[in-house]
Each structure stands twice: as structure tokens, then as C-alpha cells.
Amino acid sequence: xxxxxxxxxxxxxxHLIVGLCVLLDVFVPFLPSGVLLIAAxxxxxxRTATVGVPPMSGGSAVADLFALxxxxxxxxxxxxxxAYRLAWRGGDxxxxxxxxxxxxxxxxxxxxxxxxxxxxxxxxLARFAPAGRSVVSLGAGVAHRTVREFLPWxxxxxxxxxxxxxxxxxxxxxxxxxxxxxxxxxVFALFAAGSAALYVMxxxxxxxxxxx
Numbered sequence: 001x002x003x004x005x006x007x008x009x010x011x012x013x014x015h016l017i018v019g020l021c022v023l024l025d026v027f028v029p030f031l032p033s034g035v036l037l038i039a040a041x042x043x044x045x046x047r048t049a050t051v052g053v054p055p056m057s058g059g060s061a062v063a064d065l066f067a068l069x070x071x072x073x074x075x076x077x078x079x080x081x082x083a084y085r086l087a088w089r090g091g092d093x094x095x096x097x098x099x100x101x102x103x104x105x106x107x108x109x110x111x112x113x114x115x116x117x118x119x120x121x122x123x124x125l126a127r128f129a130p131a132g133r134s135v136v137s138l139g140a141g142v143a144h145r146t147v148r149e150f151l152p153w154x155x156x157x158x159x160x161x162x163x164x165x166x167x168x169x170x171x172x173x174x175x176x177x178x179x180x181x182x183x184x185x186x187v188f189a190l191f192a193a194g195s196a197a198l199y200v201m202x203x204x205x206x207x208x209x210x211x212x
Contacts, residue, residue, distance in 0.1 A: 014040045015071040022075035026083045029131045034165055037072050038186045041065060041169025069159075069166040076127070076158030077151075080137045084150060087141025120153040125197040127157035128164075128190075132198070165190055 018037050025031035044064050123140075126132030140150045168186040176182035 012067070014043075015067055018068065019071040019075035022072050023079040023082075026079040026134050026137055029134050033072075034161075034190050035183075035187055037068070037162070037165045038169035038172075038190060039183055040068055041166040042173035042183055042186065044068065044170060044173065065166055065170055069162045072165070073155075073158040073162035076133075076161060077154050080133065080154040080158070081151070083134065083137035084141040084154075087138040088144060090141075120149070123150065123153035124157040124160060125200060127161045128194040128197040130191075130194055130198070132194075133157075164193065 018033070018040055021031050021033040021036050025033040044061065123136050126136040137154070168189050169183075172182040172186040176185065
């Protein structure tokens with residue numbers, strides 16, 4: 001995947017590309033930011049294995065992975081805040097924009113009850129769920145939730161998602177090499193986490209439905 005980018009696949013350019021993709025995918029959920037982040041971390045893991053650096057050692061390798069995760073987490077929070085602020089000011093227009101997108105509308109339906117409850121952990125779980133980040137960030141703005149309610153959980157969500165994705169890519173690349181199979185396994189693990197997060201978020205809905 002990264003071979004087609006040529007020199008752009010090397011630091012610091014790949015960090016900037018990943019950061020831009022993560023920043024924008026809150027507005028364009030089909031951007032492959034998670035796949036790109038994993039691929040970049042896989043390449044870093046392969047470079048570490050190639051030069052014979054033991055896992056989690058070697059200053060340059062760890063610094064590369066840390067910079068990649070920091071860039072992704074920062075871009076995630078900035079994107080969340082941008083969507084939150086625009087939705088705060090846009091109100092009904094963003095609600096209608098969500099309704100026009102089948103993917104966002106489906107995610108809003110799945111996450112609606114959890115978002116209404118307003119629990120901060122919902123922001124973290126939604127970061128892993130398909131289109132969940134977009135729905136929660138826009139929904140928090142439309143609902144006029146305060147920055148103090150939203151920002152700390154957005155930061156935690158960005159760090160957790162970035163650390164998990166980079167870890168998947170790194171260990172996948174280090175153990176399996178920079179192959180399509182390694183990337184596919186890591187991406188599958190990322191989507192599995194998203195499915196698990198969605199399941200956890202929907203459990204209270206099911207329990208309420210059965211009790212009603």
C-alpha cells in the first residue's frame with residue numbers, strides 16, 4: 001500500500017499524510033485513516049525487524065512509532081473539535097447532513113441511545129465503531145454539550161485508538177513482515193475492536209427493550 005507513495009512513505013511525510021487523513025475522516029468517514037495508520041506502523045515494524053532491533057528498543061524506531069501515534073491522536077482530537085464546533089454553530093443543518101448520509105444515519109440510529117445518555121465512555125467506544133466518531137462529535141455539537149464534557153474524552157479516545165492501531169501495525173509487521181497478510185490481520189483486529197465497541201454500546205438498548 002505504501003510503496004506507491006514513494007518517498008512520501010518515509011517519516012516525516014507519512015506522519016503528515018496520516019495526520020491529514022485522520023483529521024478529515026470525521027467529515028468523510030470512508031477515508032481509510034485506520035488502514036493507513038496500520039500500514040505505516042507495519043512498515044515501521046518491518047524496518048525495525050530488518051535492522052535487527054529488538055522489539056520496543058532502539059531509539060529511532062521507538063521515536064518513529066511514538067511520533068506516528070502522537071500525530072494520529074492529535075489529528076483525531078483536532079478533527080473531533082472541528083466537527084463539534086461546526087455542529088454547535090450549524091445545529092439543524094448538520095442533523096440534516098447526517099440524515100442524508102446512509103452510513104452516518106445508520107450509525108446515528110445504532111448509537112443514538114448511547115449518545116443521548118451522554119456518558120463520556122461513549123466517546124471512547126465510538127472512536128472504534130464504524131462512523132461512530134463522526135456521529136458522536138457532530139451529535140455533541142448539535143446537543144451543545146460543553147467542551148469540558150467532550151474534550152477530555154475525545155483526547156482519551158484519540159490516544160487509545162492511535163495506540164491500539166500503531167501497536168497492531170507494529171507487532172504485525174515485526175512478527176509477520178510487511179505483507180498484505182500482516183496488514184489484513186491488523187486491520188481485521190481493528191475492525192473487531194470496532195464491532196466489540198458497538199456491541200458494548202448497544203447492550204443497554206437491548207436490555208431496555210427486553211424489560212419494556
